[in-house]
Amino acid sequence: MPPDPVPEVPARVAREVRGWLDHLEVERGASANTLASYRRDLRRYGEFLARRGRAAAAEASERDVTDFLAELREGTAGHRPLAASSAARTLVAVRGLHRFLALEGATATDPAADVSPPTPPARLPKAIPVDDVERLLTAASLGDTPAALRDRALLELLYGVGARIGEAVALDVDDVQGLEPEAGREGTGTVRLLGKGGKERLVPVGRYAREALAAYLVRGRPALAAAGRGTPALFLGLRGGRLSRQGAWAVLQQVADRAGLSAHVSPHTLRHSFATHLLDGGADVRVVQELLGHASVTTTQVYTLVSVQRLLEVYAGAHPRAR
Incomplete structure (x- = not known):
């Protein structure tokens, strides 16, 4: 059975993401590599919101953000599971987008504010015999x-x-x-x-x-x-x-x-x-x-x-x- 087709990122989500990335580039001087990384991460988030029936990131709830984080860790048909560090990086982009929308007045609350990134497993210190x-x-x-x-x-x-x-x-x-x-x-x-x-x-x-x-x-x-x-x-x-x-x-x-x-x-x-x-x-x-x-x-x-x-x-x- 073929996998479900990847949904298109809703047009409003794409505009919201573009607005935040433009802000980062112009106001914060973010590097091209940083912007490209955030763009990739937020495209996946946009696809997730489309499956949830959200026409805009401003419509997302805290439950949406939490479920997206869980999906990052568990993987989907089109995406492999991410390590805790990679999922945390993606969540940084999502939280940045929602914080920007809240500051711009597009939403009354920030649904990602209380969603914590996953804790990476403790790395054992390197010791020699x-x-x-x-x-x-x-x-x-x-x-x-x-x-x-x-x-x-x-x-x-x-x-x-x-x-x-x-x-x-x-x-x-x-x-x-x-x-x-x-x-x-x-x-x-x-x-x-x-x-x-x-x-x-x-x-x-x-x-x-x-x-x-x-x-x-x-x-x-x-x-x-x-x-x-x-x-x-x-x-x-x-x-x-x-x-x-x-x-x-x-x-x-x-x-x-x-x-x-x-x-x-x-x-x-x-x-x-x-x-x-x-x-x-x-x-x-x-x-x-x-x-x-x-x-x-x-x-x-x-x-x-x-x-x-x-x-x-x-x-x-x-x-x-x-x-």
Whole structure:
């Protein structure tokens, strides 16, 4: 049985859409790509309204908009289902059209105002296995030049304390304390990080990062600092100034290539790995929240999905009745 013919977009809907797009182009300076995208999305909406017997977008109800969104997600004979992100983009065009019509006085109310876009599924943070982290940090330990000592200290710190790249390059020497062990006691180093919104947090520094930082401060940083004019920055570039974010990125990419890591590794990958490995080791999610500097535990809880996935994999592979 042939599919139902695609209905024509009602003439009034086409005029309403044209009026809004002209407004976006002239008043808002919208790009040609944006206008073309909205035009495609609203053509589909116009076809939907035609099937509903609506002669104009101004006649649409909130139920119409809600049902259109559901149709986007479920698909029709002529259109495949859209992912949450694509459906949300289409809804942006529909909401913009109805808001324009309300502001122009074509409708007394805005039927799309209270229709929320679908929530995309939570994306699991990208983390790399502990073995790959060790390969990376071993590759960073090759060489004894000032730059090599800095690179190892930088990467050990990124993974060891879960710092954001911006937090790491913003560190001053005085922000790191307690690297040297006290008499009869192992070192209890800490680093003071300045996170989003100017929020400070104090994070403990593990032995490997402490040793790497101590070696860099004694044998690496003084040589790099000699090329500059004097700066309190912890991590320095070859000219003696503060290492930039781009410079830190380049360090990580060079070391990852040397380690032979096939997966894309970014500074945020090390932060994700820090959190994931802590939770895999049994750390409480609220402790990880504090270490990461998240304002809400809800942000941190996405990492628990990674740990649950790991539990499922182990269970499926080890339990005799799992499959």
